[in-house]
Amino acid sequence: MASEKKLVNVGTGEYTTGFVGGGASGSDKKVGVVGLTLFDLRRRGKVGKLSMVGTNGTKFPAIRQHLDTNISKVYNNLDTSFDSFPANDAKDPDAYKAAIDALSPGDAITIFTPDTTHYPIALYAIERGIHVLITKPAVKTLDHHLALIEAARKKNVFVFIEHHKRFDPAYADARFKAKKLGDFNYFYSYMSQPKSQLETFKAWAGVDSDISYYLNSHHVDINDSMVTQLGYEPVKVSASGAKGIATSLGCDPITEDTITVLVTWKKKDDPSKIATGVYTASWTAPQKAGVHSNQYFHYMASGGEVRINQAKRGYDVADDEAGQLQWFNPFYMKYAPDEEGNFNGQTGYGYISFEKFVDAVNALNAGTVTLDELDARGLPTLANTIATTAILHAGRIAIDEDREVKIEIKDGSWKLV
Numbered sequence: 001m002a003s004e005k006k007l008v009n010v011g012t013g014e015y016t017t018g019f020v021g022g023g024a025s026g027s028d029k030k031v032g033v034v035g036l037t038l039f040d041l042r043r044r045g046k047v048g049k050l051s052m053v054g055t056n057g058t059k060f061p062a063i064r065q066h067l068d069t070n071i072s073k074v075y076n077n078l079d080t081s082f083d084s085f086p087a088n089d090a091k092d093p094d095a096y097k098a099a100i101d102a103l104s105p106g107d108a109i110t111i112f113t114p115d116t117t118h119y120p121i122a123l124y125a126i127e128r129g130i131h132v133l134i135t136k137p138a139v140k141t142l143d144h145h146l147a148l149i150e151a152a153r154k155k156n157v158f159v160f161i162e163h164h165k166r167f168d169p170a171y172a173d174a175r176f177k178a179k180k181l182g183d184f185n186y187f188y189s190y191m192s193q194p195k196s197q198l199e200t201f202k203a204w205a206g207v208d209s210d211i212s213y214y215l216n217s218h219h220v221d222i223n224d225s226m227v228t229q230l231g232y233e234p235v236k237v238s239a240s241g242a243k244g245i246a247t248s249l250g251c252d253p254i255t256e257d258t259i260t261v262l263v264t265w266k267k268k269d270d271p272s273k274i275a276t277g278v279y280t281a282s283w284t285a286p287q288k289a290g291v292h293s294n295q296y297f298h299y300m301a302s303g304g305e306v307r308i309n310q311a312k313r314g315y316d317v318a319d320d321e322a323g324q325l326q327w328f329n330p331f332y333m334k335y336a337p338d339e340e341g342n343f344n345g346q347t348g349y350g351y352i353s354f355e356k357f358v359d360a361v362n363a364l365n366a367g368t369v370t371l372d373e374l375d376a377r378g379l380p381t382l383a384n385t386i387a388t389t390a391i392l393h394a395g396r397i398a399i400d401e402d403r404e405v406k407i408e409i410k411d412g413s414w415k416l417v
Contacts, residue, residue: 005048005365007358008099009034009082010121011112012054012063015135019059019066020200031070033333034112037354039071039080040343046358051083053099056091060084076341096121105129106365108358110162115209119144122159126151131158131361133354136217137392138385140209142416145389149382158364158371160357163221163380163388167349167356169331174299174306175226182303184227184265184275189219189297192258192285198249205283206246206255212239213392215281216261219297221380221388223277226299229378232265232275234387237394238404245284258282261395290316291327390414 011034014020018032041047054060067080085099086092100109108131111121119139122132126148138161139145152159165171178184193215198205201214224234241256260280267273285294296309312327319326330336331349338344345351356379363369375383394405394416406417 005361006051006103006107007038007047007049008051008053008096008103008107008109009038009112010053010096010099010109012052012059013112014200015112016052016110017063017067018070019063022062031067031074031335033350034110034354035067035080035082036071036343037345037351038110039078040075040346040351041355041358043078043342046355046362049083050081051085051099051102053085053096055086055093055095057084057086057088057095058091060088075337075343078343097124100125100128100130103128103130106131106361108132108361110354111135114204115140115213116204119148122148123151126155126157126159129155129157131160131357131364133160133162133357135162136221136388137161137213138382138389140213140389140393140396142386142390142393142414145382145386146414149386152382153371156364156371158357158360158374159382160360161221161380161382161385161388162353162357163218163385164332164350164353165218165222166225166380167352168310169349170308170310171222174308175222175229177306178226178299178301179229180303181299181301181305183267183273184230184232184299184301186275186300187219187223187226187277187297188280189216189223189278189295190280191215191218191293191295192282192289193293194285194287194289195245195249195283196287197283198246198251198255201283202249202251206252210241210256210259210396211281211283212256212259212261212279212395215283216259216279216395217388217392218295219279220261220263220277220391221385222297223279223299224387224391225378225380225384227265227275228387231268232273233268233409234263234277234391234407235266236264236404236406237391237398238262239395239398241399242282256399257284259395259399261391261398263391288324290325291329293329386414390416 016034086095110133242258245257246255263277265275291311299306333350334345
C-alpha cells in the first residue's frame with residue numbers, strides 16, 4: 001500500500017487493541033497485535049490512514065486512552081490515531097459497511113471478529129474492490145470459502161488468511177525440511193489456552209464457533225502446507241469433543257472444552273500411500289500453566305521426523321507477582337523497545353504476517369505481481385487454505401452428526417460428503 005492507501009481494522013478486541021473488559025487484556029497480548037503492528041507499519045510508510053470498526057462506539061474513548069498509555073507513551077510517541085466507526089455515542093453491528101464504503105478500490109481491511117461474521121464482512125469488501133486480511137479460520141464452511149475465491153478473482157482482490165504460524169521460523173524451517181523426509185505418515189498437534197479465555201470469549205464460545213476453529217486452525221494449516229507440497233490431500237475426517245468444564249464456567253451447555261479431529265490423507269499419484277493427522281485443541285487448560293498458548297507438534301515421515309514445542313523456547317521467567325514460572329515467546333511478538341525507544345518487534349512472526357499482506361497489496365496495486373504469482377509463493381491465500389477450511393468444517397459436521405465425513409476433490413472442485 002502506498003502511503004496514501006487506507007486500511008480499516010474491523011474488530012477492536014484483544015487481538016487488535018489488547019483492550020478487554022474495560023482495560024488491558026490479562027493475556028500475553030496486553031497491547032494487542034494488529035493495531036500496534038499497523039501503527040508501526042504506518043510509521044515506516046507502508047500504510048496510510050487507519051480506521052477501526054467496532055459494534056459499540058462508546059468503547060472508543062477508553063480504547064484511545066489505553067493505546068496512548070500503553071503504546072504511544074511506551075514507544076517514543078508512536079502515532080496511534082485512527083478514525084472510528086460507529087460514533088462514540090452509537091452502537092451499530094453493521095458499522096463495517098460505512099467504514100468500507102469510505103474506502104476506494106485498492107485499499108484494504110483486516111477482519112478480527114467472531115468467526116460467523118468473517119464471510120459477510122469479507123464479501124462486502126471484496127465486491128467493492130477492497131483487499132482483505134482475515135484472521136483464521138477464514139470462514140466456517142467450505143461453500144463460503146469457495147464463494148470468496150470466486151468473488152476475489154472477479155475483482156482481482158487479494159485475500160490473505162492470517163495463519164501467522166507459517167512465518168514462525170521453526171515451523172517454516174520444518175516445512176522446508178519436510179520436503180526431504182520422504183512420504184508423510186503421521187502428524188500430531190496440540191494447542192491450548194487457559195480457562196480464562198472462556199471469560200474473554202463467553203459471548204460466542206461454543207455457540208458461534210468452537211475451539212477447533214479457533215485453535216486447531218493453526219496446526220491443520222501447518223500440516224496442510226507441509227504435505228500438499230508432497231502431493232497429499234485430505235480424504236476423510238472424524239472428530240470427538242470433550243465437555244463439562246466450560247459449562248461449569250457459565251458457557252453454553254453445547255460448548256466443547258477440547259476437540260480432537262482425525263484426518264486421513266492420501267497421496268494423489270499413489271493412493272496406497274496413506275497418512276494420519278490428529279489435531280487437538282483446548283481452551284480449558286490450567287490457569288497457571290506457565291504459558292498462554294501451549295502448542296507443539298510431531299511430524300513423522302518415511303525418512304525422518306520433526307518435533308517442535310513452540311511454548312518453551314529456552315526462555316522462562318520467575319516473577320514473584322505471577323507466583324509461578326512463566327514461558328514467553330518473543331519470536332511471535334517482541335514488545336521490548338529498541339535503544340531509541342521505538343517499537344522493535346518487526347522480526348516477530350506475528351508482525352511479519354501483516355507485513356507480508358501489506359507488501360503483497362502494494363505490489364498488486366502497483367501491477368508488479370499477479371494473484372496467481374502470490375498463490376504460487378505459498379502464502380496463506382484463499383486458494384492455498386481450502387483444505388484447512390474443509391477439514392475444520394468436516395470436523396464440526398462429524399461431531400454434530402456423529403459420523404465420518406468424506407472430502408471429495410475432483411478437477412479442483414471440493415465437496416464434503
